[in-house]
Amino acid sequence: MTAINSLALIALKCAPNVFDLSSDMTHASIRDQVVRARLLARDLAQLPKPPQSVLVVGAGFAGVSVAMALAAQKIKVLVVEVNRQPFQLQSKVSDRYVAPFMYEWPSHNADDQSYPPAGAPAWSDDSILAGLWDAPAIATLKQAGRDRGAWRKRWKRLHGVRSHGPYPAEPPHWDEWFVRELRGQVPLPAKELARRARARLLEHLAAIPPTSAQLKILTRVDADAIKRFVGAFAKQMGSWYQSMSSPPIPGSYRPWQHLRVATGVDWLTSQPEHNVPCDVDAVILGGGAGPERVELDAYPFKFDAVGPAAGLSFWDNDGWLGASADDHVGVFGAGDGALQDALRALTGHKHPLMTIHAIRRDPRARAALTAVEPELAAIDRQNWLAASWTQVSEEKGKPRFHRGVLDEVLDQRCRAIACRLSEQPGINQAVADILLAGTGVVYHVFQENYFTKSYLLNRFLLHLIDVCQPPGGRLAGKIRYSSMPDMAEIRGYARSVVSARQGYQRADYRIWLKRRYSLSYFSVPMHRVAVRYGRLHPDSQPGHQLLGLSSEKIAERTCLGGVPYPHVAEPMP
Structure with a gap:
């Protein structure tokens, strides 16, 4: 019997011969998506009887990466995408910045945004990301x-x-x-990254001999037709396993394994195609995390409302990097997206790495930060490793040790270090220097009493800014950060039409909040809002919808998905 490393097959399997790269993943950076996809391709190719033909749903970074890796192993791959081009999600936004090791701080990798890392010449990588950060935008x-x-x-x-x-x-x-x-050593605008990735993908596709038909990307396909096929495939494959106690022999196809894509566009040639056939041994889902919830619940007594209190999706241009520091800004949510937006509103920086570099300009602040970085790295590593062995949430009626406890402990430790650091010479002035000059306030509103899943860099920076401010006040002439945790009710509406004349959405919002254990609401006026509540619904992720799965049915694979990934998934020999 051939022994293989099958962790990727176990962690990513969501139905018989169906694997999901996107849903319920703890590690969601673009680098993590690519590494995860390449590990799955490696394990599939090393099976005693590997698949001969694979359908990949979604042409994002995960889908394209697994397709390229499988094709390199002589496995036929058809990628289907509903949009007009690969990496469509990132193609429209220049306000978000992306890099392979952008959240590794305080690890040394945070100072090397090349991929694979320039400091490790023994590492090799032929993925879609290789070399994309080698030149400036x-x-x-x-x-x-x-x-x-x-x-x-x-x-x-x-x-x-x-x-x-x-x-x-x-x-x-x-x-x-x-x-x-x-020098091209920092995060790139997401739009530029997507453009470079498409150029690299075109080179890869052009190098494949037309007669081999090893990898094909079909865009503008009918999403409903693909959904019906994947659902039927998973059901029939499950029935086969139950009756035969073994998978179908790869290359020997049953009628339910035949897919015929009615319409689509060959992305390489830009030519429309009809009735494209594909025999399927396995399906890989790379359809992303699904639609976001970007709107607050409505306040019932809204006599002067003209619209909802809603922001833009994470991968939309919001114009916040050039927005006024005199605005009252509302950021809703305790996860990483909310923390990023709070930092962008406070500093106007393109990326949190830029903020930590700005603090380190002061020699005294640099020395103080350097002294606490090993401690921060230790608690961060402990948190990530412990999270891999801890259930995601607390089961109703049965209090248990769950991942929220880990986040709360990490938050407490981060804040304790930030408090100690704020007493060091130069830190308070360095923090004041990074904040925008203005009379505005960034209200950070969330239901928990701690930051939930987020990278250490974002978490620590917000705690440091918070403890460096005077209690209940602001640093002289600077925008203020106001943390508002433990809210039982968060509602709101717009009192004026949303305007984008200044390059960003602005309106007169009225937000109504009720603290936990309080009986009454209080209101806060705001000019800009960012709602980062995650997915629109727990089961709205494409993987769940395609297979009809609920969150409860895939709790085990969610825990396995928390296992940290290597920095690079090196190509197979």
């Missing part, structure tokens, strides 16, 4: 040119110089982060 270079030209004009006026140069090597405000941007 064009928009960054253009902005750098504008900044350099404007600075040179100011320098010439200041020194009374009319001739061209000589100038100092670089403007004094060009800190370490900005220089790293010019």
